[in-house]
Amino acid sequence: MRICIIIAGGTITCAGKPLAPMPADRFAGAARQLLGPTLAATFPQLDLHFDDGLRFDSDSGLLDSTDLRPGDWCRIARRILTGYADHDAFVVLHGTDTMDYSAAALPFLLNVFDPLGLGRAVLSKPVILTGAQLPLFRETSDGLVLNAGGDGFANLSGALACAALRIPEVSLFFDGKLWRGSRAIKVSTTRFAAFDSPHFQPLAEAGIGVWLGHAAPLPGPADPRLALDDPSARAMATAQLDAVEASIExxxxxxxxxxxxxxxxxxxxxxxxxxxxxxxxxxxxxxxxxxxxxxxxxxxxxxxxxxxxxxxxxxxxxxxxxxxxxxxxxxxxxxxxxxxxxxxxxxxMTPVAAFAKFSVLSAAANHNGWDRAGLRLLMQRNLAGECTGQDRLVDGAVLRPGMALKSACGGASLDNGPDGLVLRTGDGRPVWSLDRPGRLIMRDAPAFVAPDGAVLWQSDARLPGGVLILEGDTHPVLMLHDPAGRIAPLKVAPIRDRGARPGP
CATH class of the missing domain: 3.40.50.40 (Rossmann fold)
Incomplete structure (x- = not known):
């Protein structure tokens, strides 16, 4: 497995008094010389490449994350897209001051979404941001040595170990935990546990070994043609990145x-x-x-x-x-x-994720043909795991009693109450119902299943790998969408005919 370690900057790359990022080629050389044998022995299955070619507007060429600008997110994203075909995973060394901002912005730069929030060019490889509260190396009269009292080596090696899990999303590794990037926030300037995630459990943890966490990772592309491995998908992401970079600031x-x-x-x-x-x-x-x-x-x-x-x-x-x-x-x-x-x-969404998502999507709106109403809806939809999605069921998901779907505009709802399933308009008027308790299960088609396992209702419309989305307000519509962009509306029967089987 070939992993690209992108040197962006931050405390982990700093040396001297006062601390400042060292030139990228010097840091990369020290890493190869001082860490290379240890990393090779620890991760014999990994082929590590220290990428010192990323440049920012600073004396050292590296980024002091306090000076991060939205355009710098685009530089990091472009470096990843440029090397995408040659590597299986990416680890980005970044400063902690704004690492959560970059981790929240990159999912929207490395994925392309349609107006319904479905991926049309989708990240298929791990991108992990990490850094340190203390520098990785210490300057001495004999040159650089490993800073044994710091957290840099543990974070770098933990990020590499998590990269081997091949979780296809942007994440942030710090102090033994791999957080979803768009869910993480910085919570401490003094503890090695500098980041937390108030609404989402770790994707993975590292200790004596590495193991998956309780949070489910993003599924990745629903079709190989949507993956960034495909040159056409990667070109689509690059075109969007060009447009964002030209307007975001x-x-x-x-x-x-x-x-x-x-x-x-x-x-x-x-x-x-x-x-x-x-x-x-x-x-x-x-x-x-x-x-x-x-x-x-x-x-x-x-x-x-x-x-x-x-x-x-x-x-x-x-x-x-x-x-x-x-x-x-x-x-x-x-x-x-x-x-x-x-x-x-x-x-x-955390304020950090909301700001990053808002910034990138606003800059991409003209390129993608989103008007203001479309942008508002996308801001409320769960695109890359940055918030709790309320308007859809993906393959394998279950709407259990007590749960509900709500359209992105906040109008219509599909409520799974104690007595059954009810589809309502924005003003609360029921338009269709199933008056027995159960759970709505999404597979190739949605099905409502009773507690004893009996199928009470199943749509005739089927789309393999489909997503069930609730849209509308005064006229709610349930629609199936598949990875190829096909749409199958589910025409549910009016409530006065609730005994009738809804057709496709």
Missing amino acids: QHPVVELPATPADHSRQYPPLAAMIDAAVAQGARGVLLTGYGEGNLPAGGGGIEAALRRADDAGVTIMVGSRVIGGKVGTFNYAAGAWIAGTGAVGAGD
Whole structure:
């Protein structure tokens, strides 16, 4: 297995006083000389290549992650795409200050999604970001030596061991745990356990050996033609990357926090910041509110600013400042007015993931033909495991009693209640139901199965490897989509004919 170790920068590559990233070729040479024999003995099945060719705008050519810009995500992604055909996995050495931002952005740069959030060019190999709280090497009068008291070697070797698991997604390895990249956040500047994931268990862990965690990894491409191994898929990803790189820093997304202030003023501070962001050319504004995404209403000044932003064509998303926060449907009186401004909720995405996803998708919108409404829906859909998906069942998934699907626009719902399955419009009106308890199982076609195993209903429409997606609001539609882009709508019978078997 051939693994490319991309040297991007960060504390793990630093030396000297004050600490600063050393030139990439010097770091790569030290790694080969001082670590090569040990790594070869530990991982005899791995062929390691230290890639020192990535360059950033700095004196050393490496990235001090404090100075990370969105365009730097594109540089890392391009390096991966350029070497994709020649390697089986990638380990990116990155600074910890913004490692979670890069780990959240890369899934949207290395995958291409259609308007429904289905992958059309899909990552098929591991991409693991890692780094260290202390440098990997120490400068002495005799040259560089291994910093035995640091965490760099353990993180590098752990990342390599996890790469051998071939989990096909972007992840982040630190202190023995492999986190989904779009779910991780930095939580400490002093502990070796610098990262955590509030809503998602580790994908894998390393200790005495390496083992898969409790969280299910992404499945990877549903068809070989969709994998980045295929030159056509890789060309599609490269074309999207070109478009993102050309625009991501010209029309940025701006994150603004809600903080205690006198919001009853006619022109409160947060409203002034929203107007300023719009005036400076922001493409989107991410507001980090309290609790479930609540924002102070005050005298209506913030609401007015959000409406002005919406009128100016700026997309607004509301997240939560709470580490384990989840934005609902703005139920509290303190935030119920938000829905009327055109803003959308970030669900259970971390603010880091929401910012990275928002930035990349906004920059890719014109290239991919997404209008503002389409962008809003994609921001609420689970594309690469960054949030809990509510609008679909994938192959092998089960909708159990007490669970529900909700369309991405937040309107229609398919509720699996204690008495059965009910499809409702956005205003709560039932349009179809199955009045016996059971579970909805998605395989080649959806089937509703009773507790005793009897099949109460099964669609006649079948698409191997299909995904069941709930769309719409006043007219909810259940649709099957397959990897080739084929669509099979499920025309369920009206509720007055609930005894009839729904047809395809």
